[in-house]
Amino acid sequence: MNGLSKGMPRALLEKAWLGSFLAAAAVWAAAMIYSGGQGGGQMLGAALSFSTFFVIVGIGQMLIIATGPGNVDLSIPGTIALAGAIAMKVMDGEDSLIVVGLAASLAAGAAVGAANYGLIRVLRIPPIIATLSSNLLVQSTAIAYGRGLRVKPPPAFADFTTATVFGVPVLALCAVVFAAVMAVVLARTVFGRSVLAIGQNMRAAWLAGVAVDRTRLLTYTLSGLFAGLCGALLAGFSGGSSLDMGMEYLLASIAVVVIGGTSVAGGKANVPGIWGAALFLFLLLTMLNTFGAGAGVRLVMTGLIIIAVITMAGGDKPAR
Amino acid sequence: DTADKRIALSNNYAGNSWRQAMLKSWDKVTGKAVADGIVKEAPAFTTAENQATEQAAQIQNLILQGYDAIVLNAASPTALNGAVKEACSAGVTVVSFDGVVTEPCAWRIAVDFAKMGEVQLDYLAKRMAGGANLLEIRGLAGVFVDDEIHKGIVAGVAKYPQFKIVGSVHGDWAQTVAQKNVAGILPSLPKVDAVVTQGGDGYGAAQAFKAANRPTPLIVMGNRHDELTWWKQQKDANKYETMSVSIAPGVSTLAFWVAQQILDGKPVPKDMIVPFLRIDQENLEQNLANTEPGGVANVEYLQADALKVIASAK
Amino acid sequence: MQATSERLIRLQGVAKSFGPVRALAGVDLAVDAGECLGLVGHNGAGKSTLMNVLAGTLEADAGEIVIHGERRSPYNVGLAHRLGIRCVFQELSLCPNLTVAENARIIHPKLSGWGWRKRAAGLIVAKLDEIFPGHGIRADDVVGDLSIGRRQMVEIARAFTVSDRPVHLVILDEPTSSLDSVSAEQLLSFVRKVVATGLGCILISHLLGEVLDYADCIVVMRDAKVVTSRPAREMTRDSLVAAMGDVGDERVVAERPSAVRRRDAAPIRVRVRSRRGGRHELVAHEGEVIGLAGLAGHGQTDALIQIYRSSRRRAADTVVTGPVALVPGDRQTDGIFHLWSIGQNIGIRSLKRMSRRGLIDLAQERQLAEDWKRRINIRTPDMTNNILSLSGGNQQKALFARALGSDAEIVLMDDPTRGVDVGTKLEIYEMIRTEAAKGRTFLWYTTEMEELANCDHVYVFRNGRIVADLASDQLTEAKVLQSSFEETV
Amino acid sequence: MLATLTSRRFLRSALPAISLVMILLPIFYMQPRTMSYFGLNLLLNLAIPIALATMAQMFVLTVNDLDLSIGSYVSLVACIGATWLQQTPLLGVAALLACIVVYGLLGALVHVRNLPSIVVTLGMSFVWLGLAVLLLPTPGGQAPGWIRTVMTLKTPMVPFPILAALLIGVLVHFGLMRSSYGAVLRGAGGNPRAVARAGWSVLRTKVTMYVMAGIFGMLSGLSLVGLTTSADANIALRYTLLSIAGVILGGGEFVGGRVSPIGAVLGTVTLVLAGSFLSFMRISPDWQIGAQGAILIVVLALRALINRRGSTA
Numbered sequence A: 001m002n003g004l005s006k007g008m009p010r011a012l013l014e015k016a017w018l019g020s021f022l023a024a025a026a027v028w029a030a031a032m033i034y035s036g037g038q039g040g041g042q043m044l045g046a047a048l049s050f051s052t053f054f055v056i057v058g059i060g061q062m063l064i065i066a067t068g069p070g071n072v073d074l075s076i077p078g079t080i081a082l083a084g085a086i087a088m089k090v091m092d093g094e095d096s097l098i099v100v101g102l103a104a105s106l107a108a109g110a111a112v113g114a115a116n117y118g119l120i121r122v123l124r125i126p127p128i129i130a131t132l133s134s135n136l137l138v139q140s141t142a143i144a145y146g147r148g149l150r151v152k153p154p155p156a157f158a159d160f161t162t163a164t165v166f167g168v169p170v171l172a173l174c175a176v177v178f179a180a181v182m183a184v185v186l187a188r189t190v191f192g193r194s195v196l197a198i199g200q201n202m203r204a205a206w207l208a209g210v211a212v213d214r215t216r217l218l219t220y221t222l223s224g225l226f227a228g229l230c231g232a233l234l235a236g237f238s239g240g241s242s243l244d245m246g247m248e249y250l251l252a253s254i255a256v257v258v259i260g261g262t263s264v265a266g267g268k269a270n271v272p273g274i275w276g277a278a279l280f281l282f283l284l285l286t287m288l289n290t291f292g293a294g295a296g297v298r299l300v301m302t303g304l305i306i307i308a309v310i311t312m313a314g315g316d317k318p319a320r
Numbered sequence B: 001d002t003a004d005k006r007i008a009l010s011n012n013y014a015g016n017s018w019r020q021a022m023l024k025s026w027d028k029v030t031g032k033a034v035a036d037g038i039v040k041e042a043p044a045f046t047t048a049e050n051q052a053t054e055q056a057a058q059i060q061n062l063i064l065q066g067y068d069a070i071v072l073n074a075a076s077p078t079a080l081n082g083a084v085k086e087a088c089s090a091g092v093t094v095v096s097f098d099g100v101v102t103e104p105c106a107w108r109i110a111v112d113f114a115k116m117g118e119v120q121l122d123y124l125a126k127r128m129a130g131g132a133n134l135l136e137i138r139g140l141a142g143v144f145v146d147d148e149i150h151k152g153i154v155a156g157v158a159k160y161p162q163f164k165i166v167g168s169v170h171g172d173w174a175q176t177v178a179q180k181n182v183a184g185i186l187p188s189l190p191k192v193d194a195v196v197t198q199g200g201d202g203y204g205a206a207q208a209f210k211a212a213n214r215p216t217p218l219i220v221m222g223n224r225h226d227e228l229t230w231w232k233q234q235k236d237a238n239k240y241e242t243m244s245v246s247i248a249p250g251v252s253t254l255a256f257w258v259a260q261q262i263l264d265g266k267p268v269p270k271d272m273i274v275p276f277l278r279i280d281q282e283n284l285e286q287n288l289a290n291t292e293p294g295g296v297a298n299v300e301y302l303q304a305d306a307l308k309v310i311a312s313a314k
Numbered sequence C: 001m002q003a004t005s006e007r008l009i010r011l012q013g014v015a016k017s018f019g020p021v022r023a024l025a026g027v028d029l030a031v032d033a034g035e036c037l038g039l040v041g042h043n044g045a046g047k048s049t050l051m052n053v054l055a056g057t058l059e060a061d062a063g064e065i066v067i068h069g070e071r072r073s074p075y076n077v078g079l080a081h082r083l084g085i086r087c088v089f090q091e092l093s094l095c096p097n098l099t100v101a102e103n104a105r106i107i108h109p110k111l112s113g114w115g116w117r118k119r120a121a122g123l124i125v126a127k128l129d130e131i132f133p134g135h136g137i138r139a140d141d142v143v144g145d146l147s148i149g150r151r152q153m154v155e156i157a158r159a160f161t162v163s164d165r166p167v168h169l170v171i172l173d174e175p176t177s178s179l180d181s182v183s184a185e186q187l188l189s190f191v192r193k194v195v196a197t198g199l200g201c202i203l204i205s206h207l208l209g210e211v212l213d214y215a216d217c218i219v220v221m222r223d224a225k226v227v228t229s230r231p232a233r234e235m236t237r238d239s240l241v242a243a244m245g246d247v248g249d250e251r252v253v254a255e256r257p258s259a260v261r262r263r264d265a266a267p268i269r270v271r272v273r274s275r276r277g278g279r280h281e282l283v284a285h286e287g288e289v290i291g292l293a294g295l296a297g298h299g300q301t302d303a304l305i306q307i308y309r310s311s312r313r314r315a316a317d318t319v320v321t322g323p324v325a326l327v328p329g330d331r332q333t334d335g336i337f338h339l340w341s342i343g344q345n346i347g348i349r350s351l352k353r354m355s356r357r358g359l360i361d362l363a364q365e366r367q368l369a370e371d372w373k374r375r376i377n378i379r380t381p382d383m384t385n386n387i388l389s390l391s392g393g394n395q396q397k398a399l400f401a402r403a404l405g406s407d408a409e410i411v412l413m414d415d416p417t418r419g420v421d422v423g424t425k426l427e428i429y430e431m432i433r434t435e436a437a438k439g440r441t442f443l444w445y446t447t448e449m450e451e452l453a454n455c456d457h458v459y460v461f462r463n464g465r466i467v468a469d470l471a472s473d474q475l476t477e478a479k480v481l482q483s484s485f486e487e488t489v
Numbered sequence D: 001m002l003a004t005l006t007s008r009r010f011l012r013s014a015l016p017a018i019s020l021v022m023i024l025l026p027i028f029y030m031q032p033r034t035m036s037y038f039g040l041n042l043l044l045n046l047a048i049p050i051a052l053a054t055m056a057q058m059f060v061l062t063v064n065d066l067d068l069s070i071g072s073y074v075s076l077v078a079c080i081g082a083t084w085l086q087q088t089p090l091l092g093v094a095a096l097l098a099c100i101v102v103y104g105l106l107g108a109l110v111h112v113r114n115l116p117s118i119v120v121t122l123g124m125s126f127v128w129l130g131l132a133v134l135l136l137p138t139p140g141g142q143a144p145g146w147i148r149t150v151m152t153l154k155t156p157m158v159p160f161p162i163l164a165a166l167l168i169g170v171l172v173h174f175g176l177m178r179s180s181y182g183a184v185l186r187g188a189g190g191n192p193r194a195v196a197r198a199g200w201s202v203l204r205t206k207v208t209m210y211v212m213a214g215i216f217g218m219l220s221g222l223s224l225v226g227l228t229t230s231a232d233a234n235i236a237l238r239y240t241l242l243s244i245a246g247v248i249l250g251g252g253e254f255v256g257g258r259v260s261p262i263g264a265v266l267g268t269v270t271l272v273l274a275g276s277f278l279s280f281m282r283i284s285p286d287w288q289i290g291a292q293g294a295i296l297i298v299v300l301a302l303r304a305l306i307n308r309r310g311s312t313a
Ligand SMILES: Nc1ncnc2c1ncn2[C@@H]1O[C@H](COP(=O)(O)OP(=O)(O)OP(=O)(O)O)[C@@H](O)[C@H]1O
Pocket: A202, A203, A204, A206, A210, A211, A212, A213, A214, A215, C305, C312, C313
């Protein structure tokens, strides 16, 4: 039997994977029907471009969550704010400085991630508290550095982040490719396997020769790096950085990961599911906005629909 | 004489440009007051999370530190009442502004938020006498300010029935959230002629309209530098016309002076109203020039200005 | 009592399938009160599955269960407990976060109210004292902190504790796999004693000697069916092996390579300097098979972990030259990745070698799995099945394959044949010898005295120190035992 | 005796207390006023609702689940407390009971369908918040007098918050750590299969734990509204993260049923005090937020140091 061809379809048929896309399609259809079939394509375009940011940070968050229970990155909001501020300030509206600014914000993100793991490994602080604390520190740094000032992105950078081809956002296309690459990394590289092994049983992974420390350091660094990337792109996309622009990513980054089918118990990750979940959450909000319900009703509906979707998709059965 | 008095600012959030400008104004005005020997000290405290419970704990700590007065921008008009009452009974003067508290023992420097909603419709009625489709961007659900401005807007629509709110989203007063939610709902909306806002979200809305390739509607702005800059660009390019309205961050300095006056033993009424800061087509350039890049259009108060406000409230 | 005419337990035509795998194909089994039934069979024969059915934790597809003369249907764990059936599962089922006493409470629903902790502690400690004198376990020890051997003792003792309801049958699924020979002997004598008082007992073991010596009647399973069921005195080791259908009996006493190498000739692979003033240091040369002996939990596993650790990161008192692989014995906590297939579990140690331009070559990974499936006979229709679909012994084989299939020059083995059947064991011994001849070095901790016979050199551990250093020609069971109990030799 | 005092297990369980002392001493030093009855009262009374929410979170964590909805649930309860419970007590009580029943049902749903609790409770966090917004679209309401009375109780000698925290910790300790069914409940977190094999219903343990979470979340909301006198829909949102941090700070773990109620209460108090500590220190406004993070890191790093000392001793 061919392990690849047997392994892949099994992954493709993961219920959660399909579930989130089906759910996204359903809420989109509902919104379309309500608005009389108008603007469906545009709605999808908007969903794609905003989901991009959630997918980018979601993948980083997924790598961390997959390394086992208790591992989570709560420093993403601060990192996004800081990286956005750095990108805008370094670029200073000049097209020629785009690359420098991007590199600076990526470096800042990666540094935050690596520092997070330092707190976890060297000081033995549980990840949730370590990243929670570092989020506050990074936020302060962003305030002290950026002072909440809004610097406009360089025109070329702003154009790139908002460009579309045939109505499809260019950034979203890049993110699809990025997700595909990360899916391969997860399934086919030593790093990916190491992440999943550590997530199932860190001690067993260590005894099986996995470079535990290096792998965990890399997951936290990558998560910071992706948050930094997201911050820079978001600043370009929305015409400048702001201190609060990362705020909604605290819970949302976790939500897209777990709704996308990654197991919080560790050892199981799902990249396409993140796309599905990000689209689903955006379109769900859009649908409820379209219905014109009040805030209370809208929140209640959001919650109930999320629970309904996960209940229908069902959890995974224990192996034995 | 208040030379030995200590006044603290309790602030619940620092994560946007308005709050940053507010803190800066406080720093500037109180720094001078301390240097002039008017008060002993006037530090500012910000909570790590924007939550009433955390601010309540902060107020309790300020009581313990023996401040004579606490100037308060409250996370909630009611949820801090317990802590405020504790402060009052410990002999601490509490002056709230912007986010005011309902506890009777505290002073309030309130902005008529409902009015802030209503003037937007008054303006639109002048501009679009024939009526129009409106998109409303609201703030954070469950928060007093959001509800007040919304009420004002609803009242305005009732006054001018030619206007119709065709869509409403919550932008949480954050530019990126506003942009995201507007972009989501736009495709399902008919033509939108104007956008009524609560401040801080106008630029995000403009971005969303641009991304959706929709004609830019009349967007009411919220005095932020980026909003004013954008407005100016549009004005220069195609005679774009709108208005901008928000509360001036410098109101914190008014609250400072009010607290100082109370400590000085002057009679001060419990409730005061400050006007909001409105920018129109004519004075756009002037205001833009006075606003620092990335900040918010601002008015700072001197002791004399504060006395005028107190006197007019009597 | 009139129970003698009625059998305590009778299973008839029990069948169970997991997807395409037939684990039980119509099995009959009967146990009398006061009888110890030995159950043997190759890895994956269906023993544990049958016991799970009897304990009510698995539902059979077909067949009937008669207990105390009554047909029980529906049947479940709760009912089994009420009827006095206790089971010590192969993969231990204690709660690691609870203390020993609290774990005892879990199986006694009536153990509550004031002072329940005292009572639970009394109950379990008394039973431990009775079965394993000198066990060194305290009632308030947290189970997760205990070594696997002690966990096994706790679980066994717990199964024999009685509070409000009498116990009629105790199932012991490979109870001695993690015990050393002394504790195993204590347990088996205890079993004889309680069986004499009228208790029924089912004993599963791959150590045929234990079954032959202590069971009244022996049932042999093979490929999901019972093939023989006879009184133990009519059976011999050879007839058992024949019934189990394993070949390789000829190799059982195959001579160890008689040409004992001169130790100093080969380069040193591992050296652990003695700590705390021990007299002996641990040395392993290239191509040697080094045995670590002594009572369970006296520092052998720690020594292996120490060696493993210094292979990853230099340490002052340990020298390790060359890549190391480890075969864990506590497979649930140290070994398997429960979400992965058998193939992935085997491949994890060799990923770097199987990568081409940064990508793992899946064909090669598959190839590795298939090779080892053949070489040590892992019983599964498909190596892409989940690792947990394997029987306990087969899981252990996969861990073996992980280490032997890697590029390691030094292989550390932590009682690696736990739960592996006779035939496979012989193949493994053979494999170790050939690999050693090719230059691989093995450090082998074992709780089975016979396995030491495969070693070139044996270190006996006591209280974390090496107390004896025996070359293979000096090695006798008596000597090992003697050193295990005394500080010096 | 000395051996037990320096033993690793003892040190590990004493860590929460040690961190608490480490943060309390500088506070006393910097602001001696806090050492009074009045001072301790002010310093600690807001820790009570957080401690109760932390207990609620701990029940859920014990059975290997995570409750992301506790913050909005506490907010909703506070809103019910400030509205229905005050105006129409019967309706209020019925609503609170219904909330607890919903919690129990959630436990059952998570178990029966084998769902990730984190998604289900994430969904519930929107539901609770939405209900709170519907009930109290704009902040307000009034806490019933009896709750006010309880929360402002002037106990003799020892301030009420300290007594309450002790009571919460000890009560839950006896219920979960010392009682015989408590052992089964924790066992269900450590090895659910073992508990099921011993004939217990794992479903029942899950539902029990969720119901307990619902009850303690309710107590948290009511005590909170008693302190603040009125409510708003967003009042306790940050309790979600705070309660998780409190459990972990108290020595609990994410999986495996390893929790410590007394440790969690101490952990909560430590978290609350960390905030106070900072307002007693003068820090530039820019860095005030960051300092909260820094102080947590310092406290935990010191713990790690002690822990390492403990493990080598
Ligand atoms: N005895 C042990 N049991 C279980 N896990 C261990 C043990 N010792 C170390 N580890 C795990 O391995 C990690 C550190 O191991 P080590 O220092 O050998 O680094 P490593 O895994 O080799 O990584 P790298 O190769 O990147 O340095 C720790 O985080 C710990 O989780």
